[in-house]
Structure formats: structure tokens, C-alpha cells
Amino acid sequence: MIRSRGSFGHEQGCMTQLQHMAREGLQQLIDALRDRGYRCIGPKVKDGAIVFDTVESAEEFPRGIRDQQEPGRYALTESSEDKYFDWANGPQALRPLTFAPQETLWKVQRDGGGKLTFREVAPAMPPTAVIGARACDVAALKIHDQVFLERDPADPYYAARRKALFVVAVNCSSPASTCFCASTGDGPHVSSGFDMALTELDDGFTVQLASDAAQSIAAALPLVDATDEQHFAVGHQRSEAIRAQTRSVPGRNLRQALFDNLHHGRWKDVAERCLSCGNCTSVCPTCFCHREEQDARLEGDAADHVRMWDSCFTREHSYMHGFVLRETTAQRYRQWLTHKFGSWHDQFGRSGCVGCGRCIAWCPVGIDVTEELQHICGEGSSESIPSP
Amino acid sequence: MNPYLPHDAVIVDRVQESTTIFTLRLAFSDPVQQKRYAFAPGQFNMVYLHGVGEVAISIISDPERESLYDHTIRVVGRVTRGLAQLKKGDHLGIRGPFGRGWPLLEGEGRDVMIVTGGLGCAPVVAVINYILHRRERFGRLTIMQGVKHAEDLLWRSRYEAWARMPNTQVIIAADAAGKNWPWHVGRVTDLFDQVALDPGNTVAMMCGPEGMMRAVVGNLLGRGMSADDIYLSMERNMQCAVGHCGHCQFGPHFICKDGPVFSYREVQPLLGEAGF
Ligand code: SF4
Ligand code: SF4
Numbered sequence: 001m002i003r004s005r006g007s008f009g010h011e012q013g014c015m016t017q018l019q020h021m022a023r024e025g026l027q028q029l030i031d032a033l034r035d036r037g038y039r040c041i042g043p044k045v046k047d048g049a050i051v052f053d054t055v056e057s058a059e060e061f062p063r064g065i066r067d068q069q070e071p072g073r074y075a076l077t078e079s080s081e082d083k084y085f086d087w088a089n090g091p092q093a094l095r096p097l098t099f100a101p102q103e104t105l106w107k108v109q110r111d112g113g114g115k116l117t118f119r120e121v122a123p124a125m126p127p128t129a130v131i132g133a134r135a136c137d138v139a140a141l142k143i144h145d146q147v148f149l150e151r152d153p154a155d156p157y158y159a160a161r162r163k164a165l166f167v168v169a170v171n172c173s174s175p176a177s178t179c180f181c182a183s184t185g186d187g188p189h190v191s192s193g194f195d196m197a198l199t200e201l202d203d204g205f206t207v208q209l210a211s212d213a214a215q216s217i218a219a220a221l222p223l224v225d226a227t228d229e230q231h232f233a234v235g236h237q238r239s240e241a242i243r244a245q246t247r248s249v250p251g252r253n254l255r256q257a258l259f260d261n262l263h264h265g266r267w268k269d270v271a272e273r274c275l276s277c278g279n280c281t282s283v284c285p286t287c288f289c290h291r292e293e294q295d296a297r298l299e300g301d302a303a304d305h306v307r308m309w310d311s312c313f314t315r316e317h318s319y320m321h322g323f324v325l326r327e328t329t330a331q332r333y334r335q336w337l338t339h340k341f342g343s344w345h346d347q348f349g350r351s352g353c354v355g356c357g358r359c360i361a362w363c364p365v366g367i368d369v370t371e372e373l374q375h376i377c378g379e380g381s382s383e384s385i386p387s388p
Numbered sequence: 389m390n391p392y393l394p395h396d397a398v399i400v401d402r403v404q405e406s407t408t409i410f411t412l413r414l415a416f417s418d419p420v421q422q423k424r425y426a427f428a429p430g431q432f433n434m435v436y437l438h439g440v441g442e443v444a445i446s447i448i449s450d451p452e453r454e455s456l457y458d459h460t461i462r463v464v465g466r467v468t469r470g471l472a473q474l475k476k477g478d479h480l481g482i483r484g485p486f487g488r489g490w491p492l493l494e495g496e497g498r499d500v501m502i503v504t505g506g507l508g509c510a511p512v513v514a515v516i517n518y519i520l521h522r523r524e525r526f527g528r529l530t531i532m533q534g535v536k537h538a539e540d541l542l543w544r545s546r547y548e549a550w551a552r553m554p555n556t557q558v559i560i561a562a563d564a565a566g567k568n569w570p571w572h573v574g575r576v577t578d579l580f581d582q583v584a585l586d587p588g589n590t591v592a593m594m595c596g597p598e599g600m601m602r603a604v605v606g607n608l609l610g611r612g613m614s615a616d617d618i619y620l621s622m623e624r625n626m627q628c629a630v631g632h633c634g635h636c637q638f639g640p641h642f643i644c645k646d647g648p649v650f651s652y653r654e655v656q657p658l659l660g661e662a663g664f
């Protein structure tokens with residue numbers, strides 16, 4: 001059902017009047033951001049997928065392109081619509097921008113007397129504007145803010161990158177078959193956590209400004225107040241995007257249901273399909289696990305201490321002097337699911353899933369979390385087997 | 389301050405405790421930092437070996453001794469093997485202290501029962517020393533230690549000395565022992581009936597293999613102790629020590645930050661569940 005005008009703006013945390021700009025305004029937005037010293041990151045087609053990369057021109061955007069996503073499958077096709085943002089998402093959200101896949105934390109130098117001098121390596125992140133962040137991407141960013149910033153101690157590396165980020169969100173009009181953000185409560189439209197939010201309509205974009213930085217950029221844009229019809233079109237697009245989503249989680253808080261079913265037969269069943277490859281954790285925008293290593297290239301008496309993304313699907317993740325705590329795939333898959341959808345609630349007050357569907361599309365064997373959760377937490381899910 | 393950045397520390401002294409266990413006595417090279425450094429028994433440091441990496445090690449010295457701190461380390465992997473090669477005067481990197489230590493304030497005025505199993509259980513040695521140096525603040529002290537082989541018992545003379553202290557009971561057992569073993573042969577849990585337990589007025593603190601800790605907890609609960617008065621020191625893979633890297637998770641808990649010491653009530657739901 002379509003709600004009347006007025007409810008949309010407030011519901012979406014709009015801090016200013018909704019404005020409108022013509023389609024050509026996208027280039028002006030890029031120019032305005034670049035003029036103010038931002039490096040612009042936007043969606044581009046690369047190796048058959050949509051990726052975030054440096055952009056200078058709106059020409060580089062995937063205009064007129066759609067993504068077809070199914071369990072274990074991702075493909076780009078031509079769209080019947082001439083829009084810049086007629087697609088859902090690509091393999092990576094904003095995570096690599098704020099939480100580097102690999103980075104040096106510090107360097108150490110040993111002097112003649114054996115004394116060690118440790119030197120922090122501060123991340124060099126120029127002011128960066130990302131255009132085209134989805135509601136799920138922004139929700140995941142807020143989750144990482146909880147993980148890395150809002151706890152004591154904060155992570156200085158994440159903090160430095162995060163501070164440099166300006167987020168231009170674009171509401172989703174065309175969810176993929178794998179998307180289920182409406183059921184997690186994170187999309188398809190953004191509600192907070194962005195500087196500027198766009199909705200692409202047939203006649204251009206509506207624009208929401210949510211920060212002082214965004215207000216100052218807006219001064220360089222050809223903005224006019226949105227009409228009633230445009231307000232209505234935004235709301236209509238939102239309800240259509242919700243309606244288009246066929247997948248869902250069986251509940252927003254599955255903590256109890258998961259921990260009540262630690263010996264459910266489905267863990268073994270999914271483990272027979274799962275390759276324990278960790279693709280799901282490397283595309284998931286909220287996974288935060290990382291490991292630390294010394295750079296083996298010990299040049300003379302210097303060494304680099306590096307951290308890199310890690311996954312609970314590796315053996316090393318649960319290695320403890322001499323043994324591996326999670327030897328079986330069933331145990332690892334259970335760690336992934338019980339953390340993401342279960343203990344995440346204890347740790348951060350919400351589920352760790354924002355419904356982006358990436359783990360479904362990028363799983364080489366097409367395992368679908370929503371389906372696994374349905375089996376384990378849905379009704380009649382207490383069938384029991386010995387511990388995995 | 390960057391919580392990831394280690395600081396140079398120097399080995400002031402080194403003691404070989406057994407073939408695989410050694411103690412490093414350390415001090416930060418920066419005297420100001422050494423003076424500022426404060427920790428609680430049960431907390432740990434990340435110890436960095438140059439060019440190799442870091443490992444989490446519990447601090448066993450007395451927190452009120454300002455000039456240095458001790459780590460007793462068992463050789464179990466790459467980093468500890470390398471640390472074992474270091475000599476007096478060598479340098480390493482230290483960051484810490486991290487985590488939540490033993491509930492010593494809650495223990496004041498009450499009986500304390502300490503149970504350990506396995507080799508060189510350093511985290512509780514810190515508590516024993518702490519209590520014995522402040523003997524008047526605590527009630528009856530019971531120390532129970534179980535080992536596999538008699539020769540695994542570290543600090544035998546210390547246990548003997550502790551046994552002579554007032555209001556202190558020491559109970560030791562080895563699964564296998566030779567002729568000169570004055571204590572019990574079998575499980576330490578066999579000896580529970582020798583312990584005069586005042587269940588409402590005791591705090592129990594334990595560390596060691598989880599199976600052993602579960603057996604002891606079962607006994608203590610059976611004798612009327614509350615799950616809130618039983619504390620366990622937990623161990624998992626640790627990389628960051630500050631709750632960011634995800635490795636040490638135990639269900640809802642980050643062991644590095646929420647622990648390593650937990651009350652039994654906190655860890656009970658998953659303790660003994662393989663894979664967590
Ligand atoms: S669990 Fe899957 S659907 Fe949920 S946020 Fe992670 S990748 Fe997206
Ligand atoms: S434990 Fe697994 S699911 Fe949880 S954050 Fe780490 S990699 Fe992701």
C-alpha cells in the first residue's frame with residue numbers, strides 16, 4: 001500500500017526539505033565534490049560485476065545496467081531503463097574503504113643494542129566521497145562504527161579512514177532476487193548514517209541533505225524543491241522495492257532460536273554442501289575478523305606488522321596452541337551463523353546481517369542463509385543430532 | 389594511545405622453571421612508562437618477539453611492585469619457542485595490560501578456593517601470591533592443583549611453603565606419580581571431601597583445561613556454591629586483545645576484553661560445547 005506524502009520524509013530521517021535535481025546533476029555533484037578536495041568513488045563495471053572504484057565522470061557509471069543475482073550466481077544484463085542506479089549491489093560494500101583488506105599497523109626497528117623502536121603507520125586516506133552506497137551498505141558501515149569506534153578502545157586505523165568518508169547514498173529501486181534488507185529493517189531506503197541521499201526517478205534525482213558537509217556541497221548543485229509528485233514517486237518506489245523482495249529472515253532476533261538449536265540436524269546437512277571457502281565472510285559487509293602477521297621480509301633489523309581480513313571458516317581462526325577448536329565445517333558454519341544472527345545481538349544490540357544477499361550470490365555452491373535459518377530457526381526446528 | 393602499538397621492554401631476569409617453562413622478569417625501557425604501568429592479577433599482556441609475532445601471556449607478579457613484572461611462559465608454538473631463546477638483557481615488545489582480572493575485591497573477607505589443572509597455570513599463581521601478601525584480608529585459602537605426571541608440578545617448593553602458611557590448605561594430586569610423591573595419586577577432584585567448604589562464604593577461582601574446570605564446577609555447585617561465586621580464566625586464540633579481531637569470541641563474549649576471567653554464570657551456556 002502506498003502511504004500519503006508527509007510520512008516518507010520523517011520516516012527516513014530527512015533533515016531538510018526533499019529537493020530535486022535533473023539527471024545531469026550527477027556530474028555536477030562529482031565536480032562539486034572533487035572541487036572541494038574529495039576523491040570520488042563510485043560504481044563501475046569491472047570483470048562482469050559492479051565495483052566501487054575511483055570515478056571522475058558520471059559516464060563511468062553503470063548506466064542502463066541491471067544485475068541478475070541468484071544463489072551462487074551474479075551476472076550483469078542490459079536494463080530496459082535508462083538509469084544510473086538500476087542495479088542492487090556488487091561483491092563489495094564500503095568495507096574495504098574503512099577497514100582495509102590488508103594494512104600495516106606499525107613498523108619496528110631494532111638497533112645495535114637490541115632495543116626495539118615501534119612506529120605507528122597512520123593510514124593515508126584522502127577525503128573520499130563514495131557515491132552509490134546502498135541502504136544495506138550504510139547499515140553495515142554503522143555496524144562497523146559500533147565495532148571499531150564506539151567501544152573502548154577505538155581502532156585508530158578505522159577511525160582515520162572513517163573520518164575521511166563522505167557518504168552519498170542512493171536508495172534502491174531494483175533489488176536483486178537475493179536481497180532481503182526489508183526483512184532485516186535496513187533497506188531498501190536509507191534512514192540515517194549518510195551525508196546525502198539520492199533517489200533516482202524517471203526525471204532525475206531527489207536529494208536529501210543530512211550533514212553540514214552535504215549542505216555546503218549542495219550549494220553548487222542545481223537543486224529545486226521537490227514537487228508533490230516527486231515525493232509520491234519516492235514513496236512509491238520504496239514500496240515497490242519492498243514488494244519485489246522475496247527472501248526474508250524468519251525473525252529479526254534469532255539469538256534464542258539459534259542457541260536453542262545448536263545440535264540441529266541442518267548443521268550437518270549444510271556442512272555437506274559448504275566448501276568452507278570463506279567467500280561469504282569476505283563479501284559480508286559486517287564481518288570484522290582480522291588476523292595479525294609479521295611481514296616475513298625482515299629487512300635487516302626492521303619488520304612490518306600487518307593485519308588482514310580473516311574468516312571463521314579457516315582452521316587458523318580457532319587455532320589454540322596445538323589444536324584447532326573448530327575442526328569441522330559444521331562447527332565453522334555454526335560459528336558464522338550463530339555469531340552473525342545470534343550473539344551479535346548480545347555484542348552490538350542488533351543482528352549482524354543487513355540483508356544485502358552477497359553471501360548468497362557469491363557462495364560457489366549457492367548456500368542461502370535465509371533458507372538455512374528457516375530450517376534451523378523456523379517452525380518445527382528442534383530435530384536433534386549429536387554435536388557437530 | 390594506539391592500543392595496537394607495543395613498547396620496548398627489557399628482560400631483567402630469566403628463570404628456567406622446567407624443561408618447557410620459563411619466567412621472564414621484564415621492565416619497560418622507558419622508566420616513566422614502567423612507573424605508570426598498572427595491572428590487576430588475572431590480566432595479560434601481548435608479548436611481541438621481534439620478527440615473529442605476538443602472544444597473549446598472563447602477568448603473574450604482584451601488581452604493587454612498581455619496578456618490574458613477570459611472565460611465566462610455556463613453550464607451545466612459534467612465538468613462545470622463540471621467546472624461550474631470549475636471555476637477560478634482550479629486548480621484546482609489550483602492550484597491555486588487557487582484560488578483566490580476578491574478583492579480588494569480592495573475595496576480601498571471604499574464603500578463597502583456588503583450583504588449577506594442567507601445566508604451569510600462571511594466572512592463579514598471581515592470585516595466590518596476592519592473597520598471601522595480604523593474608524589478613526582473606527579468610528581460609530584452599531589451593532588445589534592437579535597434574536598428569538608428578539614431574540609436571542612446577543614450583544613444588546612453593547606449594548610446600550604455602551601449605552605451612554596459617555589457615556591455608558594445599559591439596560595436590562597427580563594422575564601418575566613415583567615413590568617420592570607425598571600427595572594423592574589420581575584426580576584432584578577425588579579429594580573434594582577433604583575440603584571444608586563454606587559455600588555461602590567462598591569465592592572459587594580456577595584455570596586449566598575446560599573439562600577439568602567443568603568437573604570442579606559441578607562439584608562446587610553440588611555443595612551449594614552459587615554460579616556467581618565461581619570464576620574461571622578462559623583462553624582462546626587472540627590477535628588484537630582489544631575486542632576488534634573476533635578471534636577470541638566465546639558466544640557473546642570477547643575473552644580478551646570481557647574476560648579472560650568470567651563467572652561461571654556468564655560462560656555456563658556454552659562451556660563444554662565443542663566448537664565454541
Ligand atoms: S550475512 Fe549475507 S546477507 Fe547478511 S549482511 Fe552478510 S553477506 Fe549480507
Ligand atoms: S566470527 Fe565469522 S561471522 Fe563473526 S565476524 Fe568473524 S568471520 Fe564474520
Ligand code: FES
Nearest residue numbers: 629631633634644
Ligand atoms: S583477541 Fe581480538 S577480539 Fe579478542
